[in-house]
Amino acid sequence: MPFFAQNAAVNCHQGKSVNPPEEAAVIDKKLSREQKAILETRLAQFEATLSTSPEDETALEGAAVTLTELGDYARATSLLQELVKVKTSDPEVFRLLGEVKYELKDYDGSAAAYKLSAAVSKDVDFEVLRGYTNALLAAKRPAEAVQFLLSCRERLNMERSTGPDPMAESSKMETEPQNLDRIQVDLLLGKAYSDWGHVSDAVAIYDQLISSNPNDFRGYLAKGIILKENGNVGDAERMFIQARFFAPEKAKALVDRYSRQRKFM
Template identity: 60%
Template sequence: MKALWLTNSFQRRKEQTIRRALEGYEETLTKSPNDPTALEGAAVSLVELGEYQKASDLLEKLVKVIPDKAEAYRLLGEVKFELKDYDGSSSSYRNSLSSSDSIDFDVLRGLTNSLVAAKKPDQAVEVILSCRRKLSEKRQTRQPDLEAANENGAQESRDIDPIQVDLLLGKAYSDWGHISDAVTVYDNLIAEHPEDFRGYLAKGAILKQNGKAGDAERMFIQAKFFAPEAAKALVDIYAQR
């Protein structure tokens, strides 16, 4: 009972802090309606308070007044998803991708989820495949520079994890009902990264969902063998579902 009271008390104090910050941002906006810092701060505060429509209105305004729009569009995509405006969400995520020279995995995942929620999994697959091609081309273009940098002892810059992208692609195929295509993605992932547990885990999960318990169990055994200690419990959860 005491723990519950402490939790509620903490939540009330947190909400009060957010509302005070919101009041400050709103005061700034009365004087400078297009102040980007105040617009973003107020929008984030409103999201934390669950007032998504008001946050959406501010973010719509924010993307019109700042030059670097990628992050604002990402936030707008998240908010519109919460409002169940999946077409608006996917449009915002697309704008975020096109506003940046790099591919942000959180944006790609958000766009995928929005398209699937809008019952457009085919478009989700198309977007992920396009991003995969871009990442592959970028790696090939950068390879000579990376080799030279490594020779000089320079630190290699990091792109998003290609394994995460492939896992997302497999899930999109699965959501589309193209189970064999999803399994093929996971098979290729296992072949290319045989010591990474995630390919085995994803394949095991989809096989189990489709009634192939024996084949799934073999995948889970492999996944647990290669999984780091901290991830073994996750494998068990999927295996026991």
């Protein structure tokens, strides 16, 4: 299943429009002259601080983030590799390192950074989960991606079965960066199975999603995409019809795009 098509289903949130990752990346990098000038000015300020205090953590992180925004991933990586030596328990620094290494097509390095981010974090962050999965798949390591996602899925299922701990709710709200969407985890798992060549397992995951979340369009869309890619056009079209019916208004165009597409690249 193609990378952009899989991520389209993974990224879909009800009530929001979604671009496939490649399109989003192009949009993000189209900085106006004014935006670029602001970022370059900010970078110069951080670099001035680093020229006198090369170990200043705030300046290192600020410069790395700014370079990432400017698309200078090689220089950003260099700074982040220095930063992780001193901020060894900061999941965000490792996450950003994983992001820039992915952009540089260092997929094994990206996966290692995302794995460290997950290891030092108290909670499961979906951005790290998705980044780690995509890095493993790009590195041609789908079996590892599947095992990782299955362990995350098991953890979420255990939390669901035991129920929330009232005593921990306040601290959880303070520390958890974002709520983990179980549907997105399963969509990632289906994607990993598909990349591994286990199409029937991917379809089974999507069937479970549809059964447990019949009003959520994402399961129908993901199943429609994989069925169409594997030549089952009739069943795929039925999935797209269901996906469009349940999709929020802003996501209907996305469903239409994939239902009309003759071939996924």
